[in-house]
Amino acid sequence: MVQKYKVEGFEAFEAKLADIQREFAGKTVLVLFSGSKDPKTHQSWCPDCVTAEPVVQACLDKAPEPEQVVFLYVGVGSREFWKDPQCIFRTHQSTQLKAVPTLIKWGSPQRLEESQCNRPDMVEMLFDD
Amino acid sequence: MNRREPLFKQLAGPAEQGTCHLPPLIQDIIILVIIISICVQTLPLLVLAIFNPGSAQDLDGSSSSSSSLKRNQVAPSEAMAPVEGTGVKAKVEGLIKGHTVMVFSKTTCPFCDQIKDLFKQREIQAEYLELDTLGQEGTDIQEALLEISGQKTVPNVFINGKHFGGCSDALSADSSGQLKGRIRAGFHDYQFDTIVIGGGSGGLVASKECSRLGQKVAVFDFVQPTPLGSTWGLGGTCVNVGCIPKKLMHQAALLGGNVQDAQMFGWSLSGDSKPSLDWPKMVEAIQSHIGSLNWGYKVALRDKKVKYLNEYARFVDAHTIKGVNKKGKETEYTAQNFVLAMGGRPKYPDIPGAKELGITSDDLFSLPYNPGKTLCVGASYISLECAGFLKGAGLDTTVMVRSILLRGFDQQMANKIGDYMEEEGVNFIRECVPYKMERVEEGQPGKIKVYAKYNDGTEFTDVFNTVLFAIGRDPCTSGLGLEEVGVKLAKNGKIIHDEAERTSVSNIYAIGDVLQDKAELTPLAIKQGMLLARRITLGDKLLTHYENIPTTVFTPLEYGCVGLSEEDAEAKYGRDDIEVFHKNFWPLEWTLAKRSEAACYLKLVCRPSEDMKVVGFHYLGPNAGEITQGYAGMMVMGAKKADFDRMVGIHPTNAEWFISMDITKSSGVSPTAAGC
Numbered sequence: 001m002v003q004k005y006k007v008e009g010f011e012a013f014e015a016k017l018a019d020i021q022r023e024f025a026g027k028t029v030l031v032l033f034s035g036s037k038d039p040k041t042h043q044s045w046c047p048d049c050v051t052a053e054p055v056v057q058a059c060l061d062k063a064p065e066p067e068q069v070v071f072l073y074v075g076v077g078s079r080e081f082w083k084d085p086q087c088i089f090r091t092h093q094s095t096q097l098k099a100v101p102t103l104i105k106w107g108s109p110q111r112l113e114e115s116q117c118n119r120p121d122m123v124e125m126l127f128d129d
Numbered sequence: 130m131n132r133r134e135p136l137f138k139q140l141a142g143p144a145e146q147g148t149c150h151l152p153p154l155i156q157d158i159i160i161l162v163i164i165i166s167i168c169v170q171t172l173p174l175l176v177l178a179i180f181n182p183g184s185a186q187d188l189d190g191s192s193s194s195s196s197s198l199k200r201n202q203v204a205p206s207e208a209m210a211p212v213e214g215t216g217v218k219a220k221v222e223g224l225i226k227g228h229t230v231m232v233f234s235k236t237t238c239p240f241c242d243q244i245k246d247l248f249k250q251r252e253i254q255a256e257y258l259e260l261d262t263l264g265q266e267g268t269d270i271q272e273a274l275l276e277i278s279g280q281k282t283v284p285n286v287f288i289n290g291k292h293f294g295g296c297s298d299a300l301s302a303d304s305s306g307q308l309k310g311r312i313r314a315g316f317h318d319y320q321f322d323t324i325v326i327g328g329g330s331g332g333l334v335a336s337k338e339c340s341r342l343g344q345k346v347a348v349f350d351f352v353q354p355t356p357l358g359s360t361w362g363l364g365g366t367c368v369n370v371g372c373i374p375k376k377l378m379h380q381a382a383l384l385g386g387n388v389q390d391a392q393m394f395g396w397s398l399s400g401d402s403k404p405s406l407d408w409p410k411m412v413e414a415i416q417s418h419i420g421s422l423n424w425g426y427k428v429a430l431r432d433k434k435v436k437y438l439n440e441y442a443r444f445v446d447a448h449t450i451k452g453v454n455k456k457g458k459e460t461e462y463t464a465q466n467f468v469l470a471m472g473g474r475p476k477y478p479d480i481p482g483a484k485e486l487g488i489t490s491d492d493l494f495s496l497p498y499n500p501g502k503t504l505c506v507g508a509s510y511i512s513l514e515c516a517g518f519l520k521g522a523g524l525d526t527t528v529m530v531r532s533i534l535l536r537g538f539d540q541q542m543a544n545k546i547g548d549y550m551e552e553e554g555v556n557f558i559r560e561c562v563p564y565k566m567e568r569v570e571e572g573q574p575g576k577i578k579v580y581a582k583y584n585d586g587t588e589f590t591d592v593f594n595t596v597l598f599a600i601g602r603d604p605c606t607s608g609l610g611l612e613e614v615g616v617k618l619a620k621n622g623k624i625i626h627d628e629a630e631r632t633s634v635s636n637i638y639a640i641g642d643v644l645q646d647k648a649e650l651t652p653l654a655i656k657q658g659m660l661l662a663r664r665i666t667l668g669d670k671l672l673t674h675y676e677n678i679p680t681t682v683f684t685p686l687e688y689g690c691v692g693l694s695e696e697d698a699e700a701k702y703g704r705d706d707i708e709v710f711h712k713n714f715w716p717l718e719w720t721l722a723k724r725s726e727a728a729c730y731l732k733l734v735c736r737p738s739e740d741m742k743v744v745g746f747h748y749l750g751p752n753a754g755e756i757t758q759g760y761a762g763m764m765v766m767g768a769k770k771a772d773f774d775r776m777v778g779i780h781p782t783n784a785e786w787f788i789s790m791d792i793t794k795s796s797g798v799s800p801t802a803a804g805c
């Protein structure tokens with residue numbers, strides 16, 4: 001089983017990522033940045049994120065070596081927060097996001113953006129070496 | 130693909146679908162005619178079905194061993210055979226195999242009308258079977274279609290014996306340009322329409338374009354490690370070990386120079402005023418950028434539905450190759466066409482120690498440690514460029530040259546490049562060839578003693594930290610069975626080809642650095658790949674144009690050229706029919722920096738008998754690539770000297786010096802500029 005974690009906001013993301021890197025050194029860490037979900041509807045404000053999440057989850061369930069994969073879901077905040085060009089997820093050196101959803105194989109240049117995350121054939125490439 | 134479309138009842142189709150609705154009487158007549166024609170046409174096809182009972186063809190095109198079916202329509206005379214013992218499925222399969230484009234439709238369905246209109250407009254010959262005119266058989270056929278294709282609705286289109294889809298699939302394939310390519314791909318039982326060998330500059334473009342135009346395509350890319358063990362990702366030479374890291378290291382070197390110039394402009398550097406380059410940091414930054422490019426290519430191939438195979442390809446026969454992956458696993462693949470785009474690799478000299486102790490450009494750009502005192506062997510543009518940025522990075526750099534600099538380039542310009550590099554402190558050892566190398570000390574870098582001989586027989590020896598060979602490149606055409614399948618190679622291993630990049634085997638094409646007598650440049654490989662893909666898929670006629678290809682050598686003083694060198698112009702037209710306009714210039718940005726006044730130079734080689742048509746453009750100075758690319762447009766359009774003079778300059782720039790050049794070489798007047 002892929003280990004899965006879920007956090008909201010930048011600080012929580014940084015803290016959790018540091019934990020994961022400490023605890024699971026050497027494993028593949030996949031991070032999905034997504035528009036945060038409305039607590040009532042449990043739906044993200046971002047339509048591509050809504051489509052992407054189940055696709056990504058399904059791919060994780062089929063990962064060739066699930067015990068080698070750790071997954072971190074990060075809610076980047078409300079639409080308003082994200083749309084700000086100064087949003088920390090956009091500006092910070094470690095993330096430099098241009099779009100949500102973005103799925104990153106952490107520590108590598110491999111990332112998928114927007115509708116690319118909806119395609120299982122693309123997501124599966126992140127499991128290749 | 131198998132989008133379901135509603136079955137529209139007669140006249141029930143919404144008008145916005147763009148179908149025309151005829152009065153019932155006319156429709157009845159049309160239906161009658163169609164029924165008659167179907168009766169006449171289905172008989173022969175039923176016969177075909179008998180000849181191919183239950184032919185279990187793989188409809189998705191994956192490997193199928195059953196051999197070449199004859200796809201022509203059965204001659205009417207054969208139509209008299211009794212129809213017995215054939216299922217509906219066999220009949221349908223017979224129809225599918227019997228026509229390049231087979232459409233199962235209904236007379237009452239507006240989407241079917243749409244497809245018929247589209248095919249008519251595009252002059253696509255299709256065979257139609259109207260299921261609603263066949264009573265119970267029509268219903269049975271529809272069931273069979275569901276079984277065969279997973280699609281029950283009409284129109285159900287098959288192209289070259291393979292399921293294609295419905296109306297919306299055809300419309301979108303038409304608008305994306307795929308339809309024509311799909312049809313032209315023809316009937317075959319190979320797994321792929323086209324296999325491209327080599328995922329570099331040319332191969333990537335060719336594979337994506339073939340796929341975009343409707344073909345089923347795979348691209349093989351496999352990097353064999355260097356003797357030192359360097360290896361890299363998808364994208365070929367340019368991205369990994371060529372243009373890209375080369376230009377970035379050149380830029381790193383230029384920046385070092387700019388930091389020094391900055392002080393002359395009033396900037397003060399805190400602390401140590403001499404900038405120093407952190408080699409591992411530069412390499413890491415460059416490699417990280419390359420990593421993102423490798424990934425981008427992989428994503429793009431997926432996106433364009435090209436199958437990427439990280440396997441080394443070898444021919445088994447003219448339609449089959451064997452792929453070997455990293456783990457040594459072998460797989461066979463078949464295709465109708467092949468595109469050879471394997472590029473080349475650096476040569477090593479045949480001397481003791483070369484492969485064990487030397488490196489090439491394949492290692493340099495990812496070298497994790499500072500190479501230290503370096504010897505660049507060779508006078509190719511790659512050797513001079515590497516020497517240039519190594520010197521710019523602050524290293525003790527030497528170039529060993531056997532005879533002339535930059536063979537094939539304008540020699541006046543080549544020598545000016547050499548002069549400038551010498552002025553910058555690069556050592557040149559001329560007319561000298563190494564014959565032995567020995568390790569003096571292990572380490573990163575270690576120490577290597579190089580033994581060489583001057584042409585006059587005198588000995589040269591020196592110790593270097595790194596020895597880089599840049600003495601030429603060999604095409605990657607050996608060891609993959611090319612000659613065994615009939616592909617003819619020139620003596621130097623390059624592929625002999627015609628003007629449409631066809632090799633001596635009719636279904637095998639070649640592009641890029643493997644081609645005989647063609648420039649080895651990324652944009653050329655890209656152009657060849659793009660145009661070849663269109664010729665293969667669509668039957669386009671457009672050929673690659675080989676005149677006026679611009680290029681730039683990124684030595685410390687950059688050199689850009691388009692068209693003929695002075696020597697070549699003279700050889701082609703005779704000394705009497707060329708006039709050379711030339712000029713020395715001092716870039717404004719070099720004035721405060723107190724850089725050389727005499728280094729930058731430009732010349733236009735013109736042909737008096739053609740009204741001073743410019744046949745050679747040469748620029749030696751900053752930003753040569755940018756300037757030359759712009760002027761290449763004029764050269765392609767056949768500009769004359771007068772066209773250059775008609776332009777108004779942009780001031781103050783270096784490019785503006787090309788306007789109103791008035792000093793000819795033949796006049797003997799000094800080309801030194803007289804100021805603004």
Ligand SMILES: Cc1cc2nc3c(=O)[nH]c(=O)nc-3n(C[C@H](O)[C@H](O)[C@H](O)COP(=O)(O)OP(=O)(O)OC[C@H]3O[C@@H](n4cnc5c(N)ncnc54)[C@H](O)[C@@H]3O)c2cc1C
Pocket residue numbers: 326327328329330331332349350351352353364365366367368370371372373375440441442443470471472473490511605609640641642643649650651652654
């Ligand atoms: C140091 C250097 C600097 C350069 N600078 C420039 C420049 O500034 N501007 C410019 O235009 N050009 C430059 N070039 C030239 C440019 O890189 C090439 O012209 C270009 O890459 C050729 O493209 P290609 O498609 O022919 O082959 P390549 O890009 O070489 O790609 C061929 C690919 O095929 C793979 N391959 C080979 N055989 C097989 C096989 N049997 N099976 C599977 N895969 C195989 C190879 O590993 C490679 O990945 C430079 C080259 C070098 C070496």
